[in-house]
């Protein structure tokens with residue numbers, strides 16, 4: 328199968344959506360390809376069916392700090408509501424609802440992994456198990472280490488990409504019966520193996536049929552145990568979570584671990600995007616500017632602006 332578009336964006340996270348949305352609004356033909364199952368990348372929500380009803384866990388981005396008024400307005404427009412316990416905004420019924428709402432009307436193909444990029448007759452050819460895609464301009468909004476692997480170590484942008492540092496994050500999702508302890512809504516302690524613990528069910532618009540928790544291990548603990556199996560990670564993290572919240576491991580209704588290999592930017596690039604505009608290749612994502620969802624959005628928006636300026640001038 329071969330498909331073509333003026334611009335192809337790889338990645339349906341916030342950076343890819345910001346870029347594609349601005350290009351589509353300017354009338355450009357743009358398509359997003361993403362290897363994941365759902366729209367949103369690291370702004371992710373996992374739904375689980377229990378006998379008592381459906382529950383969910385925000386196992387990636389937890390909340391949106393209200394750093395800038397325009398971004399907060401944009402997110403409110405996409406349905407975000409305040410989580411008073413963290414004085415921050417969250418998606419309802421889950422964080423992934425925000426990228427989904429912001430991507431309305433865009434052409435997005437999930438489950439499409441791109442494993443190779445090449446040039447042919449002045450166009451990019453993107454290929455992978457799902458087939459071949461051709462575009463005049465390619466935008467990669469995937470984590471910097473993955474972008475470096477895709478382009479190869481000899482690519483002129485590989486050295487700049489290697490300077491970006493991203494930390495892993497082991498995440499545990501656990502649900503307990505509704506009458507279980509709820510000692511806090513969220514707790515942050517960089518000195519603990521579980522650096523962040525959130526009572527997911529305390530966020531607005533979540534199911535009341537279980538008390539749900541999301542625990543994130545700090546970077547050192549995550550790196551130390553990264554290659555363990557999900558079962559081993561669960562066995563390590565569940566007792567730590569239970570000690571922190573005063574619950575019994577055997578009372579858990581559901582437990583699952585998730586491994587984010589490239590979770591949080593530790594050393595960003597320092598500019599909103601990287602690329603070779605003339606060759607029609609641009610790279611961006613949160614890692615350009617910082618570790619937050621808003622950084623991803625700013626990067627994607629800056630790429631779209633640069634592409635529009637370049638093509639308008641040409």
Ligand SMILES: Cc1cc2nc3c(=O)[nH]c(=O)nc-3n(C[C@H](O)[C@H](O)[C@H](O)COP(=O)(O)OP(=O)(O)OC[C@H]3O[C@@H](n4cnc5c(N)ncnc54)[C@H](O)[C@@H]3O)c2cc1C
Nearest residue numbers: 338340341342362368369388389390441612613619620623
């Ligand atoms: C555990 C955790 C907690 C976080 N907490 C917060 C928080 O509380 N607040 C906050 O603001 N931010 C938080 N963040 C950071 C926030 O999630 C990110 O900054 C933001 O979502 C990054 O968006 P992005 O578009 O740059 O990248 P991503 O969301 O990672 O999107 C990249 C996409 O590219 C796809 N992809 C990768 N390689 C390929 C390929 N070869 N082919 C096709 N598709 C590919 C992936 O499937 C993915 O969907 C957290 C992140 C994690 C992991």
